[in-house]
Amino acid sequence: MEDAVLDISAREVTVEVIDERTGKQYRRTLPIDYYENANTLVLRGENLDGSFSQLVFYSGRGLERLQDLTGGGPDLDPCGSHK
Secondary structure, eight states: OOOOOOEEEESOEEEEEEOTTTOOEEEEEEOOEEEEESSEEEEEEEOTTSOEEEEEEEOHHHHHHHHHHTTOSOSOOTTSOOO
16 A cells, blocks of 8 residues: 655746647746645745745635634534534
8 A cells, every 4th residue: 555645845846837829838947845735735935035935725624724723613523522
């Protein structure tokens, strides 16, 4: 049995696009830190001035967990084991 992959990380990403006007394909490898797990996908890099910047994308599951952690979720016990 294969080992389960719980998260993915890399120091660079490759972006591939097809130009809408010409149909030409372009690939660029960029120095962007990449981290992904079941809850989030995070992209980190530098702004033009060299300061830190990041984008965080939440999965549906990750958004539910974030709402629960911040008190915004329903007052339900999803596993039924808490009283």
